[in-house]
Amino acid sequence: MTGRTLLLLRHAKAEAGFGVIDYDRSLTDRGHEQAGAVGRLLAEAGHAPDHVICSSAKRTRQTLDGVLEALPGGRPEIDYSESAYTAGVDSLLELITYVDPDVRTLLVVGHNPTIAQLAAAFVGSEALMAYSPATVSAIDLEVEWLHTAPGTGTGRILN
Template sequence: MKKTLVLVRHATAEDQNFRTKDFDRNLNSKGLAEAEAMGKWLAGSGIRPDVFVTSPASRAYKTAEIIAGELGVNASSLITNAEIYDGGPQSYLNAVNAVPENFSMLMLFGHNPDITYFAEYLTGSNLGSMKKGSMAMIDFEGLNWAEISAKTGNLNLYKTPREVREAE
């Protein structure tokens, strides 16, 4: 059975300053608009993940919450995984490998540079650096979630908020 992983980098957040911990940085107005645009595009494209896993950091969680809302999914069904925040690409792989087999599409929300490294690790593609609010859709043929590892996926689609807005 085909598995699809949709990796989403959090949308644009407020700049880091001495008053706010990195973990607590919120989306700014641009980021809120980016997440909404991506959610609407995903909904219009018929992309419907079965399960949503997100870093608990404020900017990633809010991105997940907005996109899930645009897809008609209640935020209470979002699964947070604390390792994704600063656990490196291995934490992303651990999260993917732990998905129950009854799900065929996972949407995972995280942070750069790890999310870009992870996408490149899975596909062998060179993405450079995933833009804020962008998504990479990766397909895996004939694999269980637990079998996904280096270069087992095919990059099916990479989309940025700018591309989505320009297509409107």
Template sequence: MSVAEPRRIVLFRHAKADWPQVNDHERPLAERGRQDAALAGRKLADTGIPFDLTLCSTATRTRETWKHAVQEFPRRPKTVYEERIYEASPGELIAVLNETPDDVRNLILVGHNPGVQGLTEVLAGSADGDARERMSRRGFPTAAFAVLSYDGPWKGLEPGTARLTDYWAPPRETLT
């Protein structure tokens, strides 16, 4: 793989969930979450990145987020539902990413906070433009995503080895 063609990693936090009387893993999306997931899907499609793989937590809210987001894509990437993403720390998420086959160039990880935000902060040794400042100012609200660029094999992904190239969060006055 040449330096001119880096891998891209999108770290995507699930959209706004509802709080019905179910266990945390089974919480569905709220109506706002369904809308934000579709909007995030359009923004991801607009990046023009040809995604090869999506690693998605098995939680209901992450699966529903992905279902609404991917409908906006011109081509659906292969999706793997990975239970280790649920409640994972940044280190545990890196271990999952390290197992990615090297023929995968661009992937999306749909997960939860604080792991997704923590992983973004840990991986991003550098940043383009004001991406880090925007993320710092907005935090990592539901349906937000970060795009990172990485120039090595998946087994070599570790803290500080990626570059934060973009960050997006749904527009909103009050973020939760």
């Protein structure tokens, strides 16, 4: 075991977006509550990210803020990524492979269907149906970030 943990988080509940550009959609009140709950869940499970890849969309940034407010300790290094907003599974995996080898726990905050599809590659196909807003999974990787790919770790959905 390399002692690396990959956390995959779908953004919390966002407004429907009527009259708003998708990129600029905000979290609902429920979404803000969900983000805080995920932060508390990660804290209870002992998952404190030391690096974050976060889609640059408003709802993912707001989700991350809520998660980090509920986590003890300092803020991790954060990469707000335009690429993560539009990424498919292969592109998101590529972003993960670039993470510094010294990072032990990586949190990726993104969008469906990509987050659910990537989670399913590690936790099984049930993730495809189970990944509602603010769902997070933890994958224990057996390799360094550079070699992250389906089959290189095992995971579970945390909530």
